[in-house]
Amino acid sequence: MSNVEAWIRHGSEMRRPLLVAKDVSSSDKIVIVGGGLSGLCCAYRIASKRPDMQVLLIEKAPHLGGVISTWKSGEWVCDLAVNATRPHPAFWRLVADLGLSSQFHASRSRAKSRWILLNGKKHRLSFLSLFKIGALKLRNGIKAARHGGASVSQLLPHQKIADAMTLGIVNDTSQNVDADFLMPAMTRFGDQPPMKASLLKKKINRSYPLFTPKTGTVASLDGGMQTLIDALQQKLETMENVSMTTGQEIESPQAAADMFDVPLHSVVWSAPGMVGKQESTELTVFAVGYRDVDVAKIPFGYGTLIPDPTVPFSGILHESDLHRSQRAPSGHRLFRIMAPHSRWDGDESKILDALKHHLGNSEPVLFENLGKRKIPCYPPGYMQHVAKQQFEFNCVGWGVSGVSITHVVDEAERIAEKF
Numbered sequence: 349m350s351n352v353e354a355w356i357r358h359g360s361e362m363r364r365p366l367l368v369a370k371d372v373s374s375s376d377k378i379v380i381v382g383g384g385l386s387g388l389c390c391a392y393r394i395a396s397k398r399p400d401m402q403v404l405l406i407e408k409a410p411h412l413g414g415v416i417s418t419w420k421s422g423e424w425v426c427d428l429a430v431n432a433t434r435p436h437p438a439f440w441r442l443v444a445d446l447g448l449s450s451q452f453h454a455s456r457s458r459a460k461s462r463w464i465l466l467n468g469k470k471h472r473l474s475f476l477s478l479f480k481i482g483a484l485k486l487r488n489g490i491k492a493a494r495h496g497g498a499s500v501s502q503l504l505p506h507q508k509i510a511d512a513m514t515l516g517i518v519n520d521t522s523q524n525v526d527a528d529f530l531m532p533a534m535t536r537f538g539d540q541p542p543m544k545a546s547l548l549k550k551k552i553n554r555s556y557p558l559f560t561p562k563t564g565t566v567a568s569l570d571g572g573m574q575t576l577i578d579a580l581q582q583k584l585e586t587m588e589n590v591s592m593t594t595g596q597e598i599e600s601p602q603a604a605a606d607m608f609d610v611p612l613h614s615v616v617w618s619a620p621g622m623v624g625k626q627e628s629t630e631l632t633v634f635a636v637g638y639r640d641v642d643v644a645k646i647p648f649g650y651g652t653l654i655p656d657p658t659v660p661f662s663g664i665l666h667e668s669d670l671h672r673s674q675r676a677p678s679g680h681r682l683f684r685i686m687a688p689h690s691r692w693d694g695d696e697s698k699i700l701d702a703l704k705h706h707l708g709n710s711e712p713v714l715f716e717n718l719g720k721r722k723i724p725c726y727p728p729g730y731m732q733h734v735a736k737q738q739f740e741f742n743c744v745g746w747g748v749s750g751v752s753i754t755h756v757v758d759e760a761e762r763i764a765e766k767f
């Protein structure tokens with residue numbers, strides 16, 4: 349594949365380092381450790397490309413999917429982790445290849461608006477938000493970040509906007525988050541594209557199977573993200589060259605190599621913990637439902653980011669506004685609440701009190717604590733550190749060079765292309 353074709357296929361993912369072992373293509377058996385979305389996609393892409401090669405996937409938990417899971421109760425449907433995908437052709441290709449096209453839909457364009465709470469007032473995020481940062485300050489921030497290793501707060505010098513964004517993506521404040529990691533295209537981290545960005549964008553847009561997403565929309569699956577995990581698992585179960593084991597923890601890549609009698613270059617580590625001593629933050633996710641009439645004043649939209657650390661949650665996502673598939677019983681709306689443990693002490697009454705302020709005085713008809721999730725930390729300089737790593741094994745997933753599902757899905761294709 350030429351460099352141009354690779355950029356059209358993978359877009360800005362090409363800027364991110366791919367931690368692939370030099371001799372991986374000489375493997376005749378592959379051992380994948382970790383059965384989250386990343387490990388499942390690597391297994392699917394590699395096993396499809398090389399039906400002659402045995403692919404073993406080992407997961408420590410009793411179930412596959414990693415952090416992804418969808419909670420359901422009657423007609424309420426809410427994801428615990430990722431709920432929708434940003435546009436990227438690799439995700440569209442995965443959906444098409446798994447036969448999920450009829451269950452995959454663009455989000456409602458009416459739900460495009462996103463807000464940020466600044467000094468107690470909601471502001472709609474748009475191109476004009478840049479003026480809140482200040483054009484000159486932003487230009488200087490970008491210039492400084494291009495030296496590499498900067499934090500997102502240095503790149504976007506409006507602390508509250510920067511914090512809202514990083515809290516919404518990685519559950520951490522902007523001074524703790526690496527700008528190269530979160531926005532490699534903006535900081536110009538990694539390789540540069542072989543053509544003008546506008547031309548590349550046009551070519552990428554033409555490469556989407558199913559449908560080309562409109563600017564500002566995302567897309568999701570009927571029944572939540574669990575639908576994708578279930579489809580991957582079912583597909584892998586039908587492939588003769590794949591075997592999957594759950595409930596088995598592997599200590600290290602070397603332990604995987606020894607246990608399954610393969611060289612280190614045949615191990616794909618798809619679990620966190622390989623790049624330095626990676627810390628994590630934690631958050632709790634709530635599903636909250638109201639009758640339509642009780643939240644009629646809340647505008648239809650994507651959701652609100654809340655950088656104010658005195659509020660016990662950092663984001664309110666309008667689940668039933670966003671997705672085309674049903675997330676709440678008729679006549680009701682579903683909101684998803686993210687409560688970082690750095691600002692919430694575990695007292696649910698504090699969440700309920702704050703909801704009164706942010707979503708109205710009425711009692712919710714649904715208030716469900718869905719559970720906790722850990723998110724890896726990506727401190728300033730992280731990506732420069734990752735780019736220097738040279739492992740004898742392969743290392744993938746959100747514990748490495750990208751946090752989003754589009755990253756892990758595309759990375760699996762990039763690894764499979766090595767075979």
Ligand SMILES: Cc1cc2nc3c(=O)[nH]c(=O)nc-3n(C[C@H](O)[C@H](O)[C@H](O)COP(=O)(O)OP(=O)(O)OC[C@H]3O[C@@H](n4cnc5c(N)ncnc54)[C@H](O)[C@@H]3O)c2cc1C
Pocket residue numbers: 381382383384385386387406407408409412413414415416428429430431432433434596597598599600618619620633721722723744745746747750751752753754756
């Ligand atoms: C609350 C939340 C919201 C999110 N929202 C979005 C979003 O809106 N958009 C988006 O794009 N992404 C989002 N993400 C990120 C997205 O969910 C991840 O990018 C993706 O699911 C990561 O998949 P993974 O396989 O790399 O990691 P994981 O899901 O963490 O999987 C790793 C797997 O490895 C297993 N494992 C670990 N150690 C071992 C071991 N020693 N031996 C064997 N197995 C092991 C684990 O049990 C786990 O199953 C969100 C994540 C969270 C938590």
